[in-house]
Amino acid sequence: MSNLDICIAGELNFDLILYGLPQQMPAERELLADSFSMTLGSSSAIVAHNLAALGSRVGFITKVGDDALGQMALDQMRAGRVDLSRVVVAKGAGSGITVILPHERERHMFTYLGTISELRYEDIDFAYLTSARHFHLSSLFLQRALAPRVPELFQRLRAAGVTISLDTNDDPDDRWEGLEAILPYVDVLLPNEREAMKMARTDDLETAVAYLSKRVKTVVVKLGSRGAMAIRDGKQFTASAVSVKVVDPVGAGDSFDAGFLHQFLRGSDLQTCLDFGNACGAFSTTAPGGTQAFRNQTAMQAFLGK
DSSP states (O other), rough: SSSSSEEEEEEEEEEEESSOOSSSSOOTSOOOOOEEEEEEOOOOHHHHHHHHTTTOOOEEOOOEEHHHHHHHHEHHHHHHTTOOOOOOEETTTTEEEEEEEEOOEEEEEEEEEEGGGGGOGGGHHHHHTTTEEEEEEOOGGGGTTTGGGHHHEEEEHTTTOOOEEOOOOOOOEEEEESGTTTTTGGSEEBBBBHHHHHHHHHHHHHHHHHHHTTTSEEEEEOOGGGEEEETTEEEEEEOOOOHHHHHHHHSHHHHHHHHHHHHHHTOOHHHHHHHHHHHHHHHHSSSSSSGGGGGOOOHHHHHOOO
């Protein structure tokens, strides 16, 4: 497959989500959930899947184990019309999985990395990446084998005329290191509020945005129920959140990324990108997990058509 709109390299795994757990979780107790779902997870895969559902031509590079979970995840990506021709299957390795325990206002997340962190620079077909106009990287701090060479990868992509977006997601080690070598090559940075402040090492969002906007042309900050904001060339844009009945917020930020980037790739103005990102993030929450809503094309078109 050539002439892609966007190529994404990153992790692929399932999310196991248990609903209805008590707010307090004492040890040595048999705690009961009301229900559960197992959905396609991982930031990189959610962005890729939902971008393809929106109509972008998406290529995805990942490394998965040769186990049942890895095959099931790949099957769901193929069903979503994502090109997987450069996927690496690691023989004898186990695919990763994330267990998510949502509560009323917060959630616990536990991840077994497996192959999530094993994608290497050598696994990436550079000619394939440059067949796309844009490259997106999610979960920077989970890409432990790739991370040391991300500056080199980004430099090569920029030299080849490919634009780049980055959503770091959380740093499990809470160090937030290595960004100074990466950010100069990024065209669009897509953190949430907490991540933006962590990257700038401040507790003030305004200070964080000022710091990041000196390093990245377009900084987009997801603000949850307060919508989203962006700054480019010193000009600030805002977009209000879309009100919906929330079933599950898992993957909403990644779905925002997909919506924003879908419009960005079409050459839309920044306000349109923000508004559409908010709509996609809201739509994601109407079904369990980060991709289930986007698997219903009729519902997606009706919702986004509004």
